[in-house]
Amino acid sequence: MTQDLYRLIYLSRNTIPGSNENIHQEIEQILAVSRQRNAASQITGALMFNRECFAQVLEGAHDDIQATFERIQCDPRHADVVVLDFKPVEARRFSHWSMGYIGYDTLASKEFTQIQQATGFDAKQFSGERIYDLLHAHLYAAEKAGSGLGKIA
Amino acid sequence: MTIVCDINTAMDFSAIDSSYGLALVDQAGKILSANPAFLNLFALPPDVQNKTFSDLTGTMNPAATDFLQQTLAGRHEKAIKQTTIIDHKTLSVHVIELDQAQRLIMVESSPSSPLPLPEINHPAHTPHNAAMVNRTMLSECIANWKPDEPGTASLAMIMIGLDRFKRINETLGHDAGDQLLKFAAQRLLRIVRSDDVVAHFSDDRFAVLQINQNQPVAATTMAERISELLKRPFLVNGQQANISASVGLAILHHNTESTGDLIKHAELALHDAKQNARGSYRLYEQSLQKNASERHELEIGLRRALFLREFTLFYQPQARMQDKKIIGFEALIRWEKPGAGIISPLRFIPLAEDMGKIHEIGQWVLQTACRDAAAWPEDIMIAVNVSPVQFESNSLKQIVQAALTASGLAPQRLELEITEGLLIKNITNALEQLREIQAMGVSIAMDDFGTGYSSLNYLSSFPFSKIKIDQSFVHRMHTDKSRTLIKAVIALGSALGIKTLAEGVETEEQFDYLARNGCEEIQGYLLSKPVPAEQIRALIS
Numbered sequence: 001m002t003q004d005l006y007r008l009i010y011l012s013r014n015t016i017p018g019s020n021e022n023i024h025q026e027i028e029q030i031l032a033v034s035r036q037r038n039a040a041s042q043i044t045g046a047l048m049f050n051r052e053c054f055a056q057v058l059e060g061a062h063d064d065i066q067a068t069f070e071r072i073q074c075d076p077r078h079a080d081v082v083v084l085d086f087k088p089v090e091a092r093r094f095s096h097w098s099m100g101y102i103g104y105d106t107l108a109s110k111e112f113t114q115i116q117q118a119t120g121f122d123a124k125q126f127s128g129e130r131i132y133d134l135l136h137a138h139l140y141a142a143e144k145a146g147s148g149l150g151k152i153a
Numbered sequence: 154m155t156i157v158c159d160i161n162t163a164m165d166f167s168a169i170d171s172s173y174g175l176a177l178v179d180q181a182g183k184i185l186s187a188n189p190a191f192l193n194l195f196a197l198p199p200d201v202q203n204k205t206f207s208d209l210t211g212t213m214n215p216a217a218t219d220f221l222q223q224t225l226a227g228r229h230e231k232a233i234k235q236t237t238i239i240d241h242k243t244l245s246v247h248v249i250e251l252d253q254a255q256r257l258i259m260v261e262s263s264p265s266s267p268l269p270l271p272e273i274n275h276p277a278h279t280p281h282n283a284a285m286v287n288r289t290m291l292s293e294c295i296a297n298w299k300p301d302e303p304g305t306a307s308l309a310m311i312m313i314g315l316d317r318f319k320r321i322n323e324t325l326g327h328d329a330g331d332q333l334l335k336f337a338a339q340r341l342l343r344i345v346r347s348d349d350v351v352a353h354f355s356d357d358r359f360a361v362l363q364i365n366q367n368q369p370v371a372a373t374t375m376a377e378r379i380s381e382l383l384k385r386p387f388l389v390n391g392q393q394a395n396i397s398a399s400v401g402l403a404i405l406h407h408n409t410e411s412t413g414d415l416i417k418h419a420e421l422a423l424h425d426a427k428q429n430a431r432g433s434y435r436l437y438e439q440s441l442q443k444n445a446s447e448r449h450e451l452e453i454g455l456r457r458a459l460f461l462r463e464f465t466l467f468y469q470p471q472a473r474m475q476d477k478k479i480i481g482f483e484a485l486i487r488w489e490k491p492g493a494g495i496i497s498p499l500r501f502i503p504l505a506e507d508m509g510k511i512h513e514i515g516q517w518v519l520q521t522a523c524r525d526a527a528a529w530p531e532d533i534m535i536a537v538n539v540s541p542v543q544f545e546s547n548s549l550k551q552i553v554q555a556a557l558t559a560s561g562l563a564p565q566r567l568e569l570e571i572t573e574g575l576l577i578k579n580i581t582n583a584l585e586q587l588r589e590i591q592a593m594g595v596s597i598a599m600d601d602f603g604t605g606y607s608s609l610n611y612l613s614s615f616p617f618s619k620i621k622i623d624q625s626f627v628h629r630m631h632t633d634k635s636r637t638l639i640k641a642v643i644a645l646g647s648a649l650g651i652k653t654l655a656e657g658v659e660t661e662e663q664f665d666y667l668a669r670n671g672c673e674e675i676q677g678y679l680l681s682k683p684v685p686a687e688q689i690r691a692l693i694s
Contacts, residue, residue: 006391025181026226033207033222040210066388070336073385074343077226083386083393 005092008058008065009085009128012078014051023051026077031101038098043068046100046135050109054078055131059092085128093136100135108138166191174260177251182206182225185255194244194260195221224248225256284351285338291352291360295412298364308412309372311361312401312419313341313379316431318357321394329389333396336389340382345375360419368404369436376400376434384432399426400434408438421445448504454490455501455510459517464488466521467683470692471536471654471676474668479693481534483570483676484522485683486514506542515543516552523560523567525686533693536568536598541575544582550589557593564594568618572600576611587615598654603638612649620646624657624677630666643671 016026027049038044043060056072058065065086073081094100102108111134166175166186174191178184182205192199195217197209206221224246247259286294300306315337322330334357341351341359350362361379363371383398401423403409409418418437424445426435458464468482488496505511519537526535543549557564569590575583587597596618599611604623612620622642629635639655646653655667658677667675681692 004391008388010386029182029207029222029226032205036207036210062391066336069388070339074340074382079381081385083388086388086391086393088391 003061003063004088005059005090006062006065007085007087007089007132008056008069008083009132010056010069010081010083011131012054012056012082013080014049014054014077015079016077027101027103030075030077031099035098037068037071041068044092044094044097044099046094046097046102048102048109048112048131048135050113053112055112055135057094057132057135059089059094062088084131093132102135102138106138108134172262174258174262176258176260178225178256178258180254182222191258191260194262221246221258285342286350286352288352288354291350291354291362292416294350294362295415298412300365307363307365307368307405308415309363309366309368309402309404310415310419311363311372311375311379312354312403312416312423313359313361313383314399314401314423314427315357315359315383316397316399316427318396321389321396325390325392325394329392329394332389333387333394336387337383337396337398341379344378344382358423360416369402369407372402372404373434373436376402380432380434397432399423399431401426401437402434403437407436418442451496451501451504452508454493454496455505455508458488458490459513463490464514464517465685466518466525467685468525468535468689469676469683470681471534471674472680474664474673474675477680479533479680480674481536481568482526482529482689483536483683484518484525484538486518502540506540509542511540511542512546515540516556519552519556520559523556523562525689526566527560527562529689530693531563531566534566534568535562536570538570538600541572541578541583544575544586547582547586549586550593553590553595554593557595565596568596568598570598570600570621573602573604573611576614580614584615591616599651602642609645612645612651617651619652619654619674621676622653622655622672624655627655627657627663627667627677628659630663636666639667639672640670643667647671 014023016023031047034047038058038060041060041064043058043064045056045058045060048055058068060068072078112131115130115134166177166188169175169188171188171190174188174194176184176187176191184201184204184206187197187201191197192201201209206218206225210218225248245261247261249257249259251257295308295310298308315334318330318333321333334353338351338353338359341361345351345361346363346366348364350364352360352362354360361375363375366372380398380400383396387394387396401419401421403415403418403422405412405415409415418441421441422435422437425441426433429435454463465487467485467487469485470479471481471483472479486498486502488498488501490496502511505514522535522537526533529535539549543552553567553569556562557567571587591597597615598619598621599617600621601623602620603626620642622639626635626639626642630639643653645651652673653671654674654676655663655672656676658664658667658675658679660679663677664675664679684692
């Protein structure tokens with residue numbers, strides 16, 4: 001089972017202090033590191049950020065996701081990690097991106113915030129599927145529109 | 154060490170021939186310049202200019218990349234000092250903010266690590282190359298410790314106990330449990346300082362020893378970080394697993410004066426943290442030792458109390474409301490411990506449950522109560538308390554049956570009092586045992602109703618013979634809230650066809666109120682305090 005394809009969706013709370021500029025730089029660094037590492041361990045996925053929270057999807061072999069997740073868990077730049085979904089999947093849906101990114105001034109991020117408000121910021125009520133679809137739809141839309149994918153939005 | 158360089162002009166470090174590694178990085182962590190020693194210490198290629206450490210991931214030891222990235226991440230500090238072990242070299246790294254845009258990294262290699270750690274083959278391999286030691290090595294580290302300078306000497310033991318770890322083993326399997334332990338170990342190794350000693354202490358316990366750090370701040374900060382980190386979900390065998398960690402701290406010169414007591418005190422503190430609030434941390438204090446000693450003494454006493462016949466049963470009458478006629482007695486255990494007097498069941502029953510001694514004690518209580526009751530008139534019932542733990546052995550039915558047979562008491566005269574706590578854990582099994590016992594003719598009463606996790610569900614899940622209203626409600630009957638609750642429980646009982654008995658009735662006023670509201674039976678000092686078996690005849694005649 002260790003090489004089976006799995007998908008992980010989780011939410012966490014941002015703990016990066018300081019100005020937008022500072023948060024921006026930290027995220028740039030997170031993305032740079034994760035893209036490099038993910039490419040090496042054949043992990044694909046996407047990250048969404050709305051100032052308050054991170055939502056991330058990771059796809060890859062079970063053990064690679066495990067190892068990646070453990071590294072993410074020890075990162076002090078976030079807290080209150082909630083796993084929404086961890087299950088085997090048939091195929092990757094983010095195969096284009098070692099780590100696609102949807103930033104805080106995008107439409108998707110606004111929708112993310114709306115879901116958050118509608119569920120009273122209760123992570124337990126979040127549906128993994130909803131986050132997943134949101135990320136997927138918006139990354140593809142952005143790709144079609146030719147906007148700088150992979151760049152900080 | 155003195156480094157003189159004018160930042161504005163000496164942007165090029167490549168000519169600085171020094172044993173110190175020097176590098177200048179910009180705000181985003183891009184290397185502006187580095188000297189040969191820096192490249193050498195981190196085994197970097199010559200062309201590093203304008204690259205970040207993450208760009209260099211492929212070319213250098215990943216442990217070094219991780220370390221430098223993490224160190225630079227603390228960008229809000231004016232000066233950062235870190236130590237790490239990379240490729241068996243101990244590197245001291247200083248990061249100094251020169252101005253808004255530039256930071257200077259200085260690296261110094263010392264020949265050996267500050268505390269030589271034995272290399273062991275543990276699966277937990279980490280970016281810092283820190284190793285897990287075992288319990289013996291941990292004790293050796295403490296024994297060999299020498300204070301740096303007498304004034305600043307400190308040693309802190311952080312004992313970490315994983316909560317609910319047994320449940321992971323039970324529900325997800327031992328393989329998952331082992332994986333989780335491995336990940337927990339890795340998380341610890343990732344966040345400790347390189348001169349901390351991390352040990353796998355026992356099954357679900359880890360220990361971190363902090364050497365000559367600023368205490369108690371360093372230990373409490375680490376304890377908070379650890380409990381936060383281990384609370385985060387784990388992914389094991391295709392599933393997520395959640396645990397928490399309780400932490401006990403013992404710090405030299407903070408209630409612990411001898412290094413030899415550090416482990417013991419940290420364990421006592423951990424025990425206390427687990428008892429009070431899982432997922433919390435607790436610093437050792439003297440009272441913990443005192444409590445532990447008392448508990449230990451009680452435990453020893455409890456082990457021989459049965460054999461030495463130190464237990465006796467007292468009986469408290471239960472009466473009908475309408476004419477105060479005594480219709481039964483509740484058996485109450487008393488323990489008179491030589492030299493210590495009467496020990497309250499509130500103290501020793503939980504301990505007996507913990508020790509597993511409750512099975513023997515419970516059996517003795519049933520046998521004795523049935524035997525005593527067999528000598529009473531046939532219309533007098535006997536009520537016996539049964540602990541939820543007694544259901545765990547799955548042999549309660551046989552024990553009840555044996556007590557009835559040996560005493561010759563009719564099963565219809567025996568009533569077992571259970572508490573809501575029984576139905577919380579493994580309700581299906583508990584109900585099955587209750588049904589079997591009830592099928593023998595024994596009745597089952599719900600005790601202390603309203604004090605636990607009262608759920609209407611529990612009341613309708615089983616044909617209870619009686620609901621006992623807890624004495625705390627009767628004692629607070631002067632408050633509206635208690636009166637409302639009492640009325641509600643009586644109404645509930647009557648709706649479900651279950652009798653209600655009020656405990657702890659002490660005054661006529663309480664009696665009148667209960668009578669007016671339809672309560673059927675009472676127990677309490679108004680009637681009689683608990684009496685020894687010999688005085689029962691006098692009470693019922």
